[in-house]
Amino acid sequence: MSNTDVTTVAAYAAPAPQSPLARTTVPRRPVGDNDVLIEIKYCGICHSDIHQVNEDWGQAPFPMVPGHEIAGIVTQVGSAVTRHEVGDRVGVGCFVDSCRTCENCVAGLEQFCLNGATGTYPIGPDGEPTYGGYSTHIVVAEDFALSIPEGISLEEAAPLLCAGITLYSPLTRWNAGPGKKVAIVGLGGLGHMGVKIANALGADVTVLSQSLRKKDDGLRLGAKAFHATSDPETFTKLAGTFDLIVSTVSANMDLDAYLGLLRSGGTFVNVGAPGEPNSINMFSLIGGNKNLAGSMVGGIAETQAMLDFCAQHNLGADIEVIPADKINEAYERVLAGDVRYRFVIDTATIA
Template structure:
């Protein structure tokens, strides 16, 4: 085992603090990664504060990991020392169920192993990317193309795949009108990716405060949901809406913006239950769908797509000592658009 420095929350709602953790010795098919950058996802905050339920402490968050391979197990065939790699939201799955065999490990019927706040199949707790190193099975590691800088690539391992997967699944592309609801860490990636796919892209945001950014990143239109006229003007406009909002919404109002048989795909995960009048679905033959990250193969596909189109996250690089402040700023929507930790500062 190897002792490495990390930032951890010792208890629910406690500030994160510098500590040390143990990483397992490299096994037959393991890859040891020197972490260079780790993104801060709103999911980290939900879990550190037990907003999604009881959690495991101490917790080392972080599932947007970019780094360089420094050691490989004797059976590793996919990677070699020096490769630029990433790790996203999961580090294992059963690998036997129909979903795993279909490349949808995120929906493993036995439960995928999360990168942190989970228990691995060896019975040990998992610790995430706010640390110097991580050991991961090669089957859950992806290659970061040379055209992507590691710092702007890190958030793609969650934010990027979270938007790429539903945009691809529901046919974002030429001739399709796509709305991205929420212009934050997830939403700004949705704008970039949907634009690169060739869709006509609209941002739906609470205000017009980030309009210039939205248009610069690839949106064709930008509307404020805080203005009731928006819902009148845009009624029946979109083939697809992807909601990134992690707070309860008036789903009826947003479903009314869809064309007949349009889809609202939800990737935001509010802590509170939401309500829905089913007539808002039935009336137009509309669909309300969910999506959670993507499988390993699709994540690699997303990274290759982003490299081909010059897409990285818009980031603010911070030192590890600024993590707690960054959490507060995320809660206050005071980031454009993803905090990334320089792990050399841990």
């Protein structure tokens, strides 16, 4: 592929809601003065990709090219680019631009841009579709391409651009570390990174999972304890135990029961995105000055800090690399919970 005048690239797209993904081509803009062209090497499959394809979160544009866990190599830079050079290892996460001038952008919270951040997919603030990482190349503004440090393979780094930052941000914001008891709810693509990161931060980590099926994995990843939430005794035995609980579950849950596991002043943070509203008894918060919070990925600087932290502690995602023609099968396996713990597409198989 030529590095100049990029117009179309090979990709895998869902042609319509709930449709199987198939090979196609999509447009990419020419490389502007402040842009970089990235040859995508690997792209993780996030559960949110499936939600988007199925329109679980509302109407979306099609054809849709999912993918916001992108790792690759810079193959061209614009004339004004200073942050990256050809040959650099880079990653792209959930968004590829923002206004950069609003209060949130200036504060490093580009994901909450008051004028609308541009998602890696499926649609930008202008209403035009954007195409994600299930493709061979992508053009992005240099400021939104993250440096992937040496020491993390590109395939293990790809899921960090969503799963990694999604857990790193709340764990550091609510001071997970030595002397703190932290529970991670759910041991999947998000949760397994939560265990690794919380353990590396020095916290005492417990996994709360529906069953004990993944107990050995949880302990291997760094948890000191593993409990089944299907057992009512768990909520009695662990009442008032945790300083911080981070839930990765994308389904409604008994929030009152989980808040009962917190110490006074403790915090329950949800990073999952259930499709339906949930309910809570306010006395579960009032009793013990407890906090119920949410968290959504992180800004550019925080995402870079996460990548640097993971490299320093030799943390990558546990992955299964697949060819592009196995994407639809991977979607079915994600829904069945049959992955340990993140599918990553080898995008060389798309071309």
